[in-house]
Amino acid sequence: xxxxxxxxxxxxxxxxxxxxxxxxxxxxxxxxxxxxxxxxxxxxxxxxxxxxxxxxxxxxxxxxxxxxxxxxxxxxxxxxxxxxxxxxxxxxxxxxxxxxxxxxxxxxxxxxxxxxxxxxxxxxxxxxxxxxxxxxxxxxxxxxxxxxxxxxxxxxxxxxxxxxxxxxxxxxxxxxxxxxxxxxxxxxxxxxxxxxxxxxxxxxxxxxxxxxxxxxxxxxxxxxxxxxxxxxxxxxxxxxxxxxxxxxxxxxxxxxxxxxxxxxxxxxxxxxxxxxxxxxxxxxxxxxxxxxxxxxxxxxxxxxxxxxxxxxxxxxxxxxxxxxxxxxxxxxxxxxxxxxxxxxxxxxxxxxxxxxxxxxxxxxxxxxxxxxxxxxxxxxxxxxxxxxxxxxxxxxxxxxxxxxxxxxxxxxxxxxxxxxxxxxxxxxxxxxxxxxxxxxxxxxxxxxxxxxxxxxxxx
Amino acid sequence: xxxxxxxxxxxxxxxxxxxxxxxxxxxxxxxxxxxxxxxxxxxxxxxxxxxxxxxxxxxxxxxxxxxxxxxxxxxxxxxxxxxxxxxxxxxxxxxxxxxxxxxxxxxxxxxxxxxxxxxxxxxxxxxxxxxxxxxxxxxxxxxxxxxxxxxxxxxxxxxxxxxxxxxxxxxxxxxxxxxxxxxxxxxxxxxxxxxxxxxxxxxxxxxxxxxxxxxxxxxxxxxxxxxxxxxxxxxxxxxxxxxxxxxxxxxxxxxxxxxxxxxxxxxxxxxxxxxxxxxxxxxxxxxxxxxxxxxxxxxxxxxxxxxxxxxxxxxxxxxxxxxxxxxxxxxxxxxxxxxxxxxxxxxxxxxxxxxxxxxxxxxxxxxxxxxxxxxxxxxxxxxxxxxxxxxxxxxxxxxxxxxxxxxxxxxxxxxxxxxxxxxxxxxxxxxxxxxxxxxxxxxxxxxxxxxxxxxxxxx
Numbered sequence: 001x002x003x004x005x006x007x008x009x010x011x012x013x014x015x016x017x018x019x020x021x022x023x024x025x026x027x028x029x030x031x032x033x034x035x036x037x038x039x040x041x042x043x044x045x046x047x048x049x050x051x052x053x054x055x056x057x058x059x060x061x062x063x064x065x066x067x068x069x070x071x072x073x074x075x076x077x078x079x080x081x082x083x084x085x086x087x088x089x090x091x092x093x094x095x096x097x098x099x100x101x102x103x104x105x106x107x108x109x110x111x112x113x114x115x116x117x118x119x120x121x122x123x124x125x126x127x128x129x130x131x132x133x134x135x136x137x138x139x140x141x142x143x144x145x146x147x148x149x150x151x152x153x154x155x156x157x158x159x160x161x162x163x164x165x166x167x168x169x170x171x172x173x174x175x176x177x178x179x180x181x182x183x184x185x186x187x188x189x190x191x192x193x194x195x196x197x198x199x200x201x202x203x204x205x206x207x208x209x210x211x212x213x214x215x216x217x218x219x220x221x222x223x224x225x226x227x228x229x230x231x232x233x234x235x236x237x238x239x240x241x242x243x244x245x246x247x248x249x250x251x252x253x254x255x256x257x258x259x260x261x262x263x264x265x266x267x268x269x270x271x272x273x274x275x276x277x278x279x280x281x282x283x284x285x286x287x288x289x290x291x292x293x294x295x296x297x298x299x300x301x302x303x304x305x306x307x308x309x310x311x312x313x314x315x316x317x318x319x320x321x322x323x324x325x326x327x328x329x330x331x332x333x334x335x336x337x338x339x340x341x342x343x344x345x346x347x348x349x350x351x352x353x354x355x356x357x358x359x360x361x362x363x364x365x366x367x368x369x370x371x372x373x374x375x376x377x378x379x380x381x382x383x384x385x386x387x388x389x390x391x392x393x394x395x396x397x398x399x400x401x402x403x404x405x406x407x408x409x410x411x412x413x414x415x416x417x418x419x420x421x422x423x424x425x426x427x428x429x430x431x432x433x434x435x436x437x438x439x440x441x442x443x444x445x446x447x448x449x450x451x452x453x454x455x456x457x458x459x
Numbered sequence: 460x461x462x463x464x465x466x467x468x469x470x471x472x473x474x475x476x477x478x479x480x481x482x483x484x485x486x487x488x489x490x491x492x493x494x495x496x497x498x499x500x501x502x503x504x505x506x507x508x509x510x511x512x513x514x515x516x517x518x519x520x521x522x523x524x525x526x527x528x529x530x531x532x533x534x535x536x537x538x539x540x541x542x543x544x545x546x547x548x549x550x551x552x553x554x555x556x557x558x559x560x561x562x563x564x565x566x567x568x569x570x571x572x573x574x575x576x577x578x579x580x581x582x583x584x585x586x587x588x589x590x591x592x593x594x595x596x597x598x599x600x601x602x603x604x605x606x607x608x609x610x611x612x613x614x615x616x617x618x619x620x621x622x623x624x625x626x627x628x629x630x631x632x633x634x635x636x637x638x639x640x641x642x643x644x645x646x647x648x649x650x651x652x653x654x655x656x657x658x659x660x661x662x663x664x665x666x667x668x669x670x671x672x673x674x675x676x677x678x679x680x681x682x683x684x685x686x687x688x689x690x691x692x693x694x695x696x697x698x699x700x701x702x703x704x705x706x707x708x709x710x711x712x713x714x715x716x717x718x719x720x721x722x723x724x725x726x727x728x729x730x731x732x733x734x735x736x737x738x739x740x741x742x743x744x745x746x747x748x749x750x751x752x753x754x755x756x757x758x759x760x761x762x763x764x765x766x767x768x769x770x771x772x773x774x775x776x777x778x779x780x781x782x783x784x785x786x787x788x789x790x791x792x793x794x795x796x797x798x799x800x801x802x803x804x805x806x807x808x809x810x811x812x813x814x815x816x817x818x819x820x821x822x823x824x825x826x827x828x829x830x831x832x833x834x835x836x837x838x839x840x841x842x843x844x845x846x847x848x849x850x851x852x853x854x855x856x857x858x859x860x861x862x863x864x865x866x867x868x869x870x871x872x873x874x875x876x877x878x879x880x881x882x883x884x885x886x887x888x889x890x891x892x893x894x895x896x897x898x899x900x901x902x903x904x905x906x907x908x909x910x911x912x913x914x915x916x917x918x
Contacts, residue, residue: 200678204775213739219659219860222760222790223703224734224751226744229763229785230699236692244685275683279779280672281815285685292683301681304688305778306769311786316663316823318788318860319764320738326688327770329777331681356740364775401678401777 007142008448012134012441020117020437023130026092027110027119033069033093034160042156045092046070049129049154056137058152064172066164069093069156073175076136076150084457085149087178087415089405090128090185091158094121095429102431116434123425123435128184129154131422131440135447147455151178155405158185161365162405169412179416180378180454181409186421187428188443193386193394195379195419197265197372200297201332202402203342204364207235207349210323211357215310218318225320229309231357232324235349239302244286246302248348251341255333258298262398265374266293269397297398301331331400338366368407370417378418381453385420389446420450466601467907471593471900479576479896482589485551486569486578492528492552493619501615504551505529508588508613515596517611523631525623528552528615532634535595536608542914544608546637546874548864549587549644550617553580554888561890575893582884582894587643588613590881590899594906606914610637614864617644620824621864628871638875639837639913640868645880646887647902652845652853654838654878656831659756660791661861662801663823666694666808669782670816674769677777684779688768690816691783694808698761703745705761707807710800714792717757721857724833725752728856756857760790790859797825827866829876837877840912844879848905879909 012019029045032038046063053074054061061074072092077085097107097120105111107120119126132152139146153176157164169176186196211228212221240246258266270293276282284292290299309324311317330345332338342363349361373379374396383393409417423440427433471478488504491497505522512533513520520533531551536544556566556579564570566579591611598605612635616623628635645655670687671680699705717725729752735741743751749758768783770776789804791797801822808820832838833855842852868876882899886892 202777204777206775211740216738217860218760218762218764218788219790219858220755221734221738222762222788222859223745223748223754223758224743225738225740226703227762229766230695233692233695233698233763233766235696236689237694237696239692240689244682275680279675279680279684281670281684283814284683285813285815286682289682295682296679299682301677303677303681303686303779304692304769305677305776305780306771307688307692307783308767308771310763310765312765312767316665316786316788317764318661318663320762321764324766327775329677329681329775331678354744355742356744399678400681401676 004139004143005448005452008138009445011138011141012444012448016441019134020112023117024110026126026130027117027122028108030108031093031121031156032096033157034096039069042069042093046072046156049092050074052133053152056133056140064168066168068164071156071168072152072154074152076146079146079149079455083148083455084179085151085177086451086454087151087153087176087181088132089153089155089181089183090132091125091155092129093156093159094126095124095159099431104432112437115437117437118432118434120433122433123187123423124428124433125158125185127422127425127435127440131444131447132184135444135451138444139448139451147452151176158405162408165405166408166412169408173413176413181413181415181417183372183406183417183419184421186419187424188421188439189424190390190439190442193390193392194397195372195382195394196399197374197396198334199370199399199401199403200300201336201338201369201407202365202367202404203330203332203338203345205328205342205345206325206362206364207232207328208323208325208360209235209357212320212322214322215319218320221320226354226356227320228357229321229324231352231354231359232307232309232326235352235359236304236307236326243288245289246300248302248344250344251300254335254337255300256335258294263294265396266297266398267291269395270296296400298333300333300336303329305329331402332369334369334371336369338368342366365404367402367404368411370403370406370410372406372417372419376416377457378416378454381457382418382420382450384453385446385450388449389442420447422447463598463602464907464911467597468904470597470600471903471907475900478593479571482576483569485585485589486576486581487567489567490552490580490615491555492616493555498528501528501552505531505615508551509533511592512611515592515599523627525627527623530615530627531611531613533611534609535605538605538608538914542607543638543916544610544636545910545913546610546612546635546640547591548612548614548640548642549591550584550614551588552615552618553585554583554618558890563891571896574896576896577891577893579892581892582646582882583887583892584617584644586881586884586894586899590903590906591643594903594910597903598907598910606911610635617864621867624864625867625871628867632872635872640872640874640876642831642865642876642878643880645878646883647880647898648883649849649898649901652849652851653856654831654841654853655858656833656855657793658829658858658860658862659759660795660797660828660866661824661826661863662789662791662797662804664787664801664804665784665821665823666691666787667782667784667819668694668816671779671781673781674778677779680779685813685815686779687816688780688783690811690813690818691766691768691785694811694818695763695766695785702747704748705759707761707803709803710759713794713796714759715794717753722753724855725756725857726750728854729755755859757792759792759795762788764788790861791828793828793830795828797827801825824863826861826863827870829862829865829869831865831876831878835875836916837875837913840916841877841879841909843912844905844909847908848901879906881906
């Protein structure tokens with residue numbers, strides 16, 4: 001079997017230049033999911049990937065229509081019933097490119113310089129699509145077969161909030177049945193490999209607070225007409241007590257204390273100094289609630305991410321403004337139900353309405369926390385592959401951020417999930433996104449070992 | 460004496476067309492005080508008025524330099540020691556003209572159409588300057604003398620907050636000595652004459668609340684780093700209790716209950732229905748503090764006139780923003796010291812600072828309440844002149860607004876103050892400002908009677 005891996009790796013190295021040239025074809029599709037003007041390009045990109053899968057011998061390849069943009073599906077199930085089936089996730093859609101003037105080359109031209117390939121999506125996450133395709137190609141060329149059964153699910157809406165994925169998964173549960181889900185959306189840094197094994201849920205909301213029909217004169221109306229900015233301030237100011245504890249009713253009811261092993265993992269991955277430096281503050285806030293490492297990862301938060309109202313220009317304008325608004329992001333602890341929390345938030349915020357000031361809270365995104373394997377054979381397959389390739393095991397890191405799609409899979413598919421990413425890049429969601437070609441090829445080697453290792457797990 | 464008035468009125472009517480043509484010369488000066496680019500134009504306008512006064516026989520005419528833009532001074536003191544001396548206030552500077560595209564004719568061209576003269580400043584307040592000049596000219600032509608002694612004080616910085624007037628008055632107390640101050644900044648509507656006899660003081664401030672060195676990720680830092688928008692909201696939300704009572708320490712200490720006669724006057728001038736309609740609300744707010752009429756006029760207020768922070772665009776941005784800000788306007792009751800209140804405000808707001816969130820409160824404007832005569836011979840001279848001219852006496856109205864310059868005069872000069880305005884106009888501080896020519900000439904007639912009446916008051 002080791003010979004098979006080496007043959008695949010040899011093939012990867014031999015075809016390296018052509019592989020990167022061919023990658024440009026995928027990168028040239030401006031598959032921007034957030035902008036409806038690019039819908040045809042997203043679909044064309046899906047069709048192209050389908051054709052690539054089919055050409056490699058995958059079966060039932062299809063760009064499956066959803067309520068939004070298509071999911072690329074394809075399967076290779078010839079490894080045998082005793083081999084596990086791996087559901088491989090990545091996404092082929094990309095972020096918008098604004099601000100375009102800051103790019104040093106056209107975002108969809110895909111230019112190679114200094115050992116990097118520059119393009120929107122080069123790292124996030126067409127590398128996950130291309131990395132898998134090229135690993136399978138190498139394994140098939142070297143051995144005529146794959147060590148595991150594979151089902152491909154490449155999403156086309158990840159960068160626009162995955163609005164259709166839940167309905168898609170519900171409708172395709174049978175088709176997506178597998179032994180483990182491998183998330184290939186991420187970053188692989190050979191010198192410091194990390195694996196984000198858990199993260200928080202999320203609720204976002206926007207609040208509108210409106211009073212007088214128009215801005216009115218503060219001399220004429222001051223003392224007579226309630227100012228919606230005061231109500232907005234009262235809401236914002238009421239969310240936390242002095243210690244930083246969130247005041248929404250029952251907000252901590254489902255917050256469970258982490259298990260000792262989990263606390264240790266969290267603490268081990270927590271870098272207080274670099275966080276303090278990154279924020280430019282001298283100390284953290286909210287110490288009485290829980291240790292900083294846990295507040296940043298397994299405790300819920302509520303942040304006003306923007307607010308506005310009235311006159312913002314130079315000098316003064318003597319008005320009672322007609323309205324104010326603000327945006328909220330909440331990060332949810334494991335087991336906090338984002339829909340229940342959303343209702344609590346909306347009820348709480350709207351309870352501030354008065355006879356003359358209206359308050360409307362619109363819920364935006366809604367995501368469950370996510371949880372990947374922290375032990376067991378699936379994770380071990382990943383760790384061994386990385387260790388065999390770069391001599392290090394990935395550090396298991398709990399993030400305070402959110403990966404909504406993984407929360408959906410946790411709840412809807414109920415499979416164990418592990419993760420592996422292709423290559424290191426920078427400029428994700430920013431100008432001049434790139435993928436390092438060397439680290440991409442390192443990850444291809446590791447992927448060949450990974451699929452081999454997965455084949456050794458009892459199916 | 461009545462013959463003298465009629466001769467002056469006849470002269471006004473005979474020279475009506477020329478008088479309006481000549482007014483254009485004054486209106487053509489773009490005497491915008493708020494924009495330093497127009498400083499030379501403001502000075503040229505002052506010099507031109509000085510030359511007009513001198514040509515009419517006024518003495519010691521001068522554009523007196525201040526720390527900012529000049530005050531036009533001139534005196535005519537030949538009425539005799541037994542006649543009172545009237546200090547006449549108006550301002551010759553004007554508001555900026557933006558937005559220029561909304562003007563139907565050039566703002567400084569001064570175009571007459573439909574019985575109106577259109578120009579920036581045509582009503583506010585070059586009408587006060589020109590109305591006085593033409594009244595004095597008519598009285599002098601008809602009679603060779605004026606019925607009172609006159610001192611002219613035409614300000615050049617009213618529209619930019621009168622930054623130099625306090626120092627000017629302090630430095631020129633002797634020169635400005637008089638029996639009564641006549642404020643000619645205002646509007647005269649013959650069908651519904653009003654006289655604003657009192658108004659509130661004012662304090663404005665801007666607050667900056669800053670936390671992390673830059674916007675930081677709410678997933679990474681949520682729960683760890685204090686969000687400056689929460690602190691801003693806490694400050695804004697803390698200013699009032701649920702009943703609308705302002706929570707600044709001692710804020711109501713100097714708020715005195717109005718005298719019964721004053722309460723009656725306030726109530727008589729209070730139009731609840733039109734205020735409710737103007738604000739587009741169903742009811743007022745703060746009823747438990749005092750009756751609505753008094754809350755709008757003699758009780759202090761605190762309004763946030765603008766606030767901002769973080770991301771205000773469409774969708775969401777998952778950040779803890781680096782900073783927030785807001786602007787405050789307070790209207791002060793009679794006897795509330797704006798400087799003491801400013802200190803209280805600054806101390807209160809800045810007390811919300813924490814280990815990691817800085818709060819800075821910068822005080823802007825600072826104005827005392829003002830109080831004009833509500834009875835007595837000076838006011839009666841105004842009322843009789845109006846009644847003799849249009850058959851109505853001016854309604855005495857207390858405003859909740861502020862006229863900072865009058866508060867300065869109340870405290871620094873200590874003269875009785877009354878008011879009279881020239882003509883009715885619209886578009887003050889807006890595009891297409893105009894003065895109605897008919898109502899301007901009605902007010903000129905009334906002014907001839909006013910100065911005659913003032914001459915009858917024992918000096």
